[in-house]
Amino acid sequence: MEPKMNIPDKFLKPYNPAETESRVYAMWEDSGFFHPETCIEKGATAEDAKPFTIMMPPPNVTGVLHMGHAMMLTVQDIMIRHKRMRGYRTLWLPGTDHAAIATQSKVEKEILKKEKRSRHDLGREELLKRVQNFAKESHDTIVSQIKVMGASCDWNREAFTLDDKRNLAVNTMFKKMYDDGLIYRGNKVINWDPKGQTTIADDEIVNVERDAVLYTFKYSHDFPIAISTTRPETKVGDTAVAVHPSDERYKEYVGKEYSFTFCDVPVTVKIIADESVEKDFGTGALGVTPAHSMTDWEIAERHNLPVKQVINEYAKMTVGTEELLGKKTADAREVVAKWLREKGLMISEENIKQNVPTAERTEGIIEPLPKLQWFVNVNKPIPSRGGKTLKEIMREPLQNGKIKMVPEYFNKTYFNWIDNLRDWCISRQIWYGHRIPVWYKGEEIFVGEQPPKLVSENASADKNQINHDHSGGAFSDTNLGGTWTQDEDTLDTWFSSGMWTFSALGWPEQTEDLKIYHPTDVLETGYEIIFFWVARMVMMSGYAIGEIPFHTVYFNGTVRDGQGRKMSKSLGNGIDPLDIAKEFGADAGRMALVMGTAAGTDSKISVDKIKGYKHFANKLWNITRFILGYAPEDLVEKPEIVERDSVLLSKFEEVAKEITDELDKYNFHLAAEKIYHYLWSHFADIIIEESKEVFKSGSQTEMRSRAYTLFKILSESLKVLHPFMPFVTEEIWTTIHPNENPLLVQRWPIK
RNA sequence: GAACGAUUAGCUCAGUUGGUAGAGCGUUCCCUUGACGUGGGAAAGGCCACAGGUUCGAAUCCUGUAUCGUUCACCA
Numbered sequence: 001m002e003p004k005m006n007i008p009d010k011f012l013k014p015y016n017p018a019e020t021e022s023r024v025y026a027m028w029e030d031s032g033f034f035h036p037e038t039c040i041e042k043g044a045t046a047e048d049a050k051p052f053t054i055m056m057p058p059p060n061v062t063g064v065l066h067m068g069h070a071m072m073l074t075v076q077d078i079m080i081r082h083k084r085m086r087g088y089r090t091l092w093l094p095g096t097d098h099a100a101i102a103t104q105s106k107v108e109k110e111i112l113k114k115e116k117r118s119r120h121d122l123g124r125e126e127l128l129k130r131v132q133n134f135a136k137e138s139h140d141t142i143v144s145q146i147k148v149m150g151a152s153c154d155w156n157r158e159a160f161t162l163d164d165k166r167n168l169a170v171n172t173m174f175k176k177m178y179d180d181g182l183i184y185r186g187n188k189v190i191n192w193d194p195k196g197q198t199t200i201a202d203d204e205i206v207n208v209e210r211d212a213v214l215y216t217f218k219y220s221h222d223f224p225i226a227i228s229t230t231r232p233e234t235k236v237g238d239t240a241v242a243v244h245p246s247d248e249r250y251k252e253y254v255g256k257e258y259s260f261t262f263c264d265v266p267v268t269v270k271i272i273a274d275e276s277v278e279k280d281f282g283t284g285a286l287g288v289t290p291a292h293s294m295t296d297w298e299i300a301e302r303h304n305l306p307v308k309q310v311i312n313e314y315a316k317m318t319v320g321t322e323e324l325l326g327k328k329t330a331d332a333r334e335v336v337a338k339w340l341r342e343k344g345l346m347i348s349e350e351n352i353k354q355n356v357p358t359a360e361r362t363e364g365i366i367e368p369l370p371k372l373q374w375f376v377n378v379n380k381p382i383p384s385r386g387g388k389t390l391k392e393i394m395r396e397p398l399q400n401g402k403i404k405m406v407p408e409y410f411n412k413t414y415f416n417w418i419d420n421l422r423d424w425c426i427s428r429q430i431w432y433g434h435r436i437p438v439w440y441k442g443e444e445i446f447v448g449e450q451p452p453k454l455v456s457e458n459a460s461a462d463k464n465q466i467n468h469d470h471s472g473g474a475f476s477d478t479n480l481g482g483t484w485t486q487d488e489d490t491l492d493t494w495f496s497s498g499m500w501t502f503s504a505l506g507w508p509e510q511t512e513d514l515k516i517y518h519p520t521d522v523l524e525t526g527y528e529i530i531f532f533w534v535a536r537m538v539m540m541s542g543y544a545i546g547e548i549p550f551h552t553v554y555f556n557g558t559v560r561d562g563q564g565r566k567m568s569k570s571l572g573n574g575i576d577p578l579d580i581a582k583e584f585g586a587d588a589g590r591m592a593l594v595m596g597t598a599a600g601t602d603s604k605i606s607v608d609k610i611k612g613y614k615h616f617a618n619k620l621w622n623i624t625r626f627i628l629g630y631a632p633e634d635l636v637e638k639p640e641i642v643e644r645d646s647v648l649l650s651k652f653e654e655v656a657k658e659i660t661d662e663l664d665k666y667n668f669h670l671a672a673e674k675i676y677h678y679l680w681s682h683f684a685d686i687i688i689e690e691s692k693e694v695f696k697s698g699s700q701t702e703m704r705s706r707a708y709t710l711f712k713i714l715s716e717s718l719k720v721l722h723p724f725m726p727f728v729t730e731e732i733w734t735t736i737h738p739n740e741n742p743l744l745v746q747r748w749p750i751k
Numbered sequence: 752g753a754a755c756g757a758u759u760a761g762c763u764c765a766g767u768u769g770g771u772a773g774a775g776c777g778u779u780c781c782c783u784u785g786a787c788g789u790g791g792g793a794a795a796g797g798c799c800a801c802a803g804g805u806u807c808g809a810a811u812c813c814u815g816u817a818u819c820g821u822u823c824a825c826c827a
Contacts, residue, residue, distance in 0.1 A: 007786095011786090014787080014789070015789090203823095207824095207825085214826085214827090227827080228826085228827065229827055230826090230827075231827085242827095277827085278826065278827085280826095281826045281827070282826075282827070285827095286826095286827050287827070288827090289827085293827075295825085295827075296827080352826090354826085355824095355825070357825095407756095409755065409756070410755085412754070412755060413754075413755060413756095413821095413822065413823085416753090416754055416755085416822090416823070417822090417823070420823070420824070527821090527822090528821090528822090530822090531822090531823095558821095595764090595765095595774095595775080596763065596764045596765070596774090596775080597764090598764090598765080600756085601756090601757085601764090602820085602821090603763085603764085604762095604763060604764085605763095606763080606776090608763095608776065608777095609763075609775080609776075611789085612775070612776070612789090614789070615787095615789040615790095616789085617789090618787070618789050619786090619787065619789075619790090621786090621787080622786040622787035622789090622790090623786065623787080624786085625786045625787075626785095626786030626787080627786080628786090629785090629786070665767080667767085669764090669765075670765075670766095670767095673765075673774075673775090676774095676775095677774080684786085684787085684790095685791075685792095688786075689791085692785095692786095
């Protein structure tokens with residue numbers, strides 16, 4: 001048999017992903033098959049097909065796509081494409097996250113650098129305008145990048161965590177929780193970020209190890225007990241000294257009260273006994289500073305101690321004589337230490353390593369301060385949920401297996417976190433975000449989905465999705481002659497993120513989408529946000545609609561560089577997925593991300609690895625070229641299949657079955673490896689090699705049988721490979737099957 | 752301090768109910784003028800961290816140790 005001469009020109013050259021990929025993506029978009037309803041209309045999906053839903057973890061609108069995004073997009077797209085081809089009614093809903101603090105502080109930094117102006121110079125309205133413009137631009141960039149990766153998501157349903165619909169959802173949720181007594185306003189010690197001028201949640205803190213000095217001293221010569229601290233400046237705010245109840249050394253002093261002047265500040269401390277004190281640390285006595293330490297605050301609550309604030313929002317001292325007053329805490333520390341030495345009160349100074357809590361975004365050193373903030377109570381029984389607490393709502397579905405984590409061992413981490421969970425501080429003193437839907441007028445408080453009456457027309461003036469304006473503050477209520485003023489604060493960004501699975505489907509409206517697609521099937525995300533996000537989604541969904549948000553959580557690992565380091569700007573070791581797509585093709589990048597990457601395990605990626613999969617795409621290209629040379633386009637009828645070929649065909653069946661099993665078990669790395677090996681080491685190296693001999697000297701029957709077999713295996717292999725390398729497989733498919741639907745919606749070879 | 756991982760070829764990693772160790776990359780040698788040099792064939796290279804235990808049999812299960820990593824809590 002002579003090779004035919006009808007091979008399309010493009011196959012005479014090496015595969016060119018740069019030329020192909022954007023064209024193929026545009027074809028997919030035009031086809032409408034990313035949209036599950038179109039799939040049904042066009043008959044690609046059965047009307048009664050089972051739904052399969054993934055909500056895309058919305059990337060922050062703070063910048064550009066990085067390898068972590070590329071990883072999540074790849075894994076999700078693999079699942080989505082596989083399920084779509086298996087016949088499911090498949091929805092992948094994309095979106096972006098406003099990422100309140102991250103976005104605002106990024107814009108603030110820019111403005112400060114370029115214009116030397118702070119947010120207070122600009123004012124709320126102007127700053128929000130700037131942030132919104134930035135968010136809009138950033139959003140557009142990210143969306144185009146998601147497309148470059150080949151993500152087959154339904155753009156018609158795209159959502160933003162700060163658009164009008166999500167704002168309504170957030171406000172509705174806030175009111176519901178407030179009415180149920182789950183949201184309360186309280187004066188408690190919170191984590192204050194003096195640099196960002198806002199509260200932050202426990203899990204937004206990063207502990208940084210630094211050198212510190214552990215000072216041991218007495219408050220005064222008359223005071224019987226020595227204490228140790230790394231922060232002597234806070235000791236002017238002490239209201240007690242706590243010792244362990246069983247500590248014989250100090251038993252006689254418990255219950256006594258002492259007054260003295262400490263560094264020119266009058267101080268009164270009561271000696272108390274509390275279980276939380278370690279007998280063996282330092283002197284075994286703890287100076288209790290309720291206003292400036294989370295644990296001390298808790299001790300103070302147990303013993304009803306007075307709270308004395310001595311440090312303000314700018315981390316400066318608010319008490320003392322001019323030596324101390326107005327000093328930054330670090331300087332005040334020296335002042336107090338010097339005073340102690342001079343007075344002969346200092347007993348020892350020891351250099352130690354200490355973990356200093358800092359704010360993740362601004363790197364400001366956290367100053368615990370008592371402030372009036374909004375909290376979510378995680379321990380209050382909720383009547384409408386059978387008396388369960390939010391903690392229980394978070395715990396139960398994982399415990400009874402309604403939600404499965406892949407890998408499973410993350411369950412333990414999850415439970416461990418819930419056990420130590422405190423009430424969630426949800427108010428933030430920043431401007432970009434969902435403004436707290438609470439209005440004040442004198443003593444009156446109004447909490448609602450909408451502002452108090454007469455205000456609603458004002459607030460809804462701006463309909464732009466992204467440029468949603470929450471700047472309206474005070475409104476005159478002419479009927480009553482008073483003024484409603486909205487709470488200045490915004491909500492923690494995770495409050496809206498936690499609602500993502502159902503808010504993006506239209507809640508609080510009872511939409512069709514909500515009915516069909518919720519609970520969603522798989523949440524695919526990085527394990528680093530298991531607490532921030534995964535737990536909050538379980539909580540919010542369980543509370544608001546009594547449903548789990550998803551059945552399965554799949555954790556991908558962190559993508560690291562060739563040396564195992566985290567990719568970061570400062571190290572300059574980041575690999576930009578867009579550069580990769582341009583140079584090697586998104587297909588190659590996707591394969592490199594998936595290969596050798598088990599769930600929850602960090603992976604390393606290098607240019608060499610990616611290059612290898614570009615070669616693979618080209619290999620497939622050339623396999624096609626060879627087969628097209630003997631293409632059985634004229635073989636409309638299936639020819640007689642010889643023994644050898646039916647063995648080959650059933651071998652393929654076997655491999656396809658194995659790959660399908662691996663996909664169903666979330667072993668994407670194994671599935672990818674199997675199709676890769678099949679195509680390269682078996683199909684190309686064995687089957688095609690022996691085919692040369694068949695076409696040279698086989699019988700007419702053998703030739704026809706083999707031509708059919710090659711074409712058949714190629715076509716079916718394209719399907720199996722498609723979830724991993726969608727572009728090159730689609731490009732080949734549409735070439736060899738010009739009259740059929742795109743590969744995107746072809747039926748998977750295994751049922 | 753606690754929880755949870757990891758430890759397999761020079762490098763990156765697979766190894767899913769316990770049955771004689773696998774892949775890619777790299778290295779070395781050879782081959783190939785019609786699918787592809789982005790190719791093909793072959794070779795070298797592992798006491799599966801260590802020590803015990805269970806078993807006919809352990810990389811795999813159990814116990815302990817060491818090292819690395821991640822997360823949480825922090826000591827004031």
